[in-house]
Amino acid sequence: MESSNRESGIETIKIEEIQAKLNKGEWVTVHSKAPEDTAALGALLGRTASPGQIYTLTGDLGVGKTVFTQGFAKGLGVAGPVNSPTFTIVQIYEDGRLPFYHFDVYRIADVEEMEEIGYEDCFYGDGVCLIEWAELIEEILPRDIVQVIIEKDLEKGFDYRRISVKSHFKRPGEIK
Ligand code: ADP
Ligand code: MG
Numbered sequence: 293m294e295s296s297n298r299e300s301g302i303e304t305i306k307i308e309e310i311q312a313k314l315n316k317g318e319w320v321t322v323h324s325k326a327p328e329d330t331a332a333l334g335a336l337l338g339r340t341a342s343p344g345q346i347y348t349l350t351g352d353l354g355v356g357k358t359v360f361t362q363g364f365a366k367g368l369g370v371a372g373p374v375n376s377p378t379f380t381i382v383q384i385y386e387d388g389r390l391p392f393y394h395f396d397v398y399r400i401a402d403v404e405e406m407e408e409i410g411y412e413d414c415f416y417g418d419g420v421c422l423i424e425w426a427e428l429i430e431e432i433l434p435r436d437i438v439q440v441i442i443e444k445d446l447e448k449g450f451d452y453r454r455i456s457v458k459s460h461f462k463r464p465g466e467i468k
Pocket of ligand 1: 324325326328329330351352353354355356357359360424450451452453
C-alpha cells in the first residue's frame with residue numbers, strides 16, 4: 293500500500309498521519325494493491341474509530357467495500373466473521389471496543405425501510421456505523437460523516453484500488 297505521494301508498505305503507514313489529515317478535513321488517498329491492503333486500512337481506522345461516527349462507503353459492486361469493512365471490524369475488536377447483511381440491511385456486533393453497526397443498503401427500495409429497522413438508534417447512538425452503498429440513503433445521512441470512496445483503475449492492474457477518505461460535513465448531493 294502506498295500513501296499519497298510515496299511508496300510505503302502498510303506497516304509504515306502511520307495512523308497519526310492519517311488522523312492528522314482527517315482532523316484537518318483533508319482527503320487521505322491510499323493506493324491499495326491487494327485485498328490485504330484494503331483490509332489493513334480498514335483496521336487502522338477501526339482501531340481509532342470513536343463513538344457516534346458514521347463511515348459511508350461508496351464504490352461499484354466488487355470494489356472492496358466488504359473487504360474494507362472486515363478489516364474495520366477487526367480493528368474495532370469484533371471477533372465474529374463479518375459478511376454483508378444481505379437480508380437484514382444491518383448487522384450488529386457488540387463484542388468489540390464499541391458497538392458496530394454494519395449496513396449494506398444495496399437492496400433497499402425506499403428509505404422507509406431504514407425507519408422500519410430503527411436506524412436512528414444506530415446513527416445517533418454510542419456505536420460506530422459503517423454503511424455500504426451510502427449514496428442510496430443520502431437523504432437521511434447526518435452531515436457529519438467519514439466518507440470512504442473505493443475506486444478501481446484498471447490501467448494500474450486488476451487488484452489496484454484507490455481509496456479516498458475524508459472526514460467532513462457533507463453538502464447535500466455530495467455523496468454519489
Ligand atoms: P463490495 O463489498 O464492494 O461489493 P467485496 O469486498 O465483497 O466488494 O469484494 C471485493 C473483491 O475484490 C474481493 O473478491 C477481493 O478479493 C477483490 N479484490 C482484489 N483486489 C482488491 C483490493 N485491492 N482491495 C479490495 N478487494 C480486492
Ligand atoms: Mg459488499
